[in-house]
Amino acid sequence: MVLSLGVIGLGRIAQAILLPLFQEGKFTPEEVYGVVGKEESIPVVSNQLPLGVKVVHSNHHDSQEVWRAPINLLAVKPQQLNNIVSPYKEDFHGNSKEKPLLISVLAGVTLNKLQKNFPGHCCVRAVPNTPVLVKAGLTGLSWGEGVTSHHKKIVKDIFSPISQVFDLPEHQLDAFLALTSSGPAYIALIAEGLADGAVAAGLPRSLAHQLSHMTLFGTALLLKEKDLHPGQLKDMVTSPGGTTIAALRHLEMAGVRSALIEAVVAAAERSRELA
Secondary structure (H helix, E strand, C coil), rough: CCEEEHHHECCHHHHHHHHHHCCCCCCCCHHEEECCCCCCCHHHHHHCCCCCEEEECCCCCCHHHHHHHEEEEEEHHHHHHHHHCCCCCCCCCCCCCCCEEECCCCCCHHHHEEEEEEEEECCCCCECHHHHHCCEEECCCCCCCCCHHHHHHHHHHHCCCCEEEEEECCHHHHHCCCCCCHHHHHHHHHHHHHHHHHHHCCCHHHHHHHHHHHHHHHHHHHHHHHHCCCCHHHHHHHHCHHHHHHHHHHHHHHHHEEEEEEHHHHHHHHHHHHH
């Protein structure tokens, strides 16, 4: 079996990307080769993947075989990047019409840095968010030099089963990350706060969490399916002198709207700093 996909780093996001690809038959397990940073991670990761995927430790003598694949998925932590070195330069894959493809999901690592570290590859930055774990994610893509239309199709086929895909200029990825990748943490904080409020008002904890989650889910679905501006939905719910406007007054006095705006801006600025 020809090696088709080499994965460097097999954490939750990499696994979320891989499993639908196996389910849809885009790759067979025998075509995929993975490298992990800790030897004790091998049995844990192997149990999460189909039988046939080869997983080795980064110090294993066969670990460099991962780079023989025409497609590499780089999914280590950003601070580990300097420890990742491809042994192959421009002349490897010399019989191919295209350079091999490197897809990086490392937050804040620029295309320029990727290209310097992996000069034998065409590089792509992908910014998926954690809802890819339930096939409801968002992924931003920026293309490096030399990326072909064939490469682009490969990348979109990889991320489409788990997310909506957006082509973006690289300078917009920081804002995309600040909203979509950090955003689930903001929403989780809101969900927790709403549930705590319901408990304070008299509901049991388990029911409060269930209702909070479903309220957020239903509201997001309504906004999306009816293509509503958030202000429209707010006005639909808010009646004169009612409970909702009383609550909204408290939120405005607490500066919740401003805090959310500044949170997204702060995350984007931090992403630029890390780059």
